Amino acid sequence: MAYDRYVAICKPLHYGTIMGSRACVRMAAVAWASGFLNGLLHTVNTFSIPLCQGNRVDQFFCEIPQILRLSCSDSYLREVGLILVNACLLFGCFIFIVLSYVQIFTAVLRIPSEQGRHKAFSMCLPHLVVVSLTVITVMFAYLKPPSISSPAEDLVVAVLYAVVPPTLNPLVYSMRNKELKDALRKVISWTFFSSGNIDIALHK
Incomplete structure (x- = not known):
């Protein structure tokens, strides 16, 4: 790349x-x-x-x-x-x-x-x-001192470098796509505006 x-x-x-x-x-x-x-x-x-x-x-x-x-x-x-x-x-x-x-x-x-x-x-x-x-998550996982290592922390870091980057790859590489940006904008605006409308309806 x-x-x-x-x-x-x-x-x-x-x-x-x-x-x-x-x-x-x-x-x-x-x-x-x-x-x-x-x-x-x-x-x-x-x-x-x-x-x-x-x-x-x-x-x-x-x-x-x-x-x-x-x-x-x-x-x-x-x-x-x-x-x-x-x-x-x-x-x-x-x-x-x-x-x-x-x-x-x-x-x-x-x-x-x-x-x-x-x-x-x-x-x-x-x-x-x-x-x-x-690179940051892998370096943190493999280069941190054993004294600050814990099973829960190792699990979180492993998820960060093994699951998060591959999951985010399609989204990150598609952010230059105009259709994707428009769809994401619509989803965000629909989420916020619809929740706002629900709050207004509940207050009424």
Whole structure:
């Protein structure tokens, strides 16, 4: 998404050539294949770890750090190593996104018209919101000290990064759609005005 925004804003005349259907298919295939391979490696590793503290995790899904807490052998070090490799890859992706947006904002600030700047910012904002929400919650979940950790807090944070971003994605990415904005405005106005009318009727 960051690369798509970068090409669209920094190289608009070459967008059709760079971001053709073949390039999009390749990027999607790499993302899906790497996600599948990553999940497979984690699954194989976690299933090979012997558990000696029961098999109950205080989560609504089998989160890897929660499973590692149940292990009492040194075999979990493979999984820790895999998590560190993933962290390095994610950090590399994060740096790529940051560098892309630095170049995007540098190009946007050079746009002379205010309308052009507003259009460019509105195109980038949804992606930035989703990425920021995911990164902040994941960092809080995995980098907070164990001393401030509690099962209830871990559950809330896990819901935030595992459920909220995917749920909000369609809404956030559709906010530039005029029909959706009009429908949302109607729903909000109908909700407030109808509740106001009900209150007036009750007072009468």
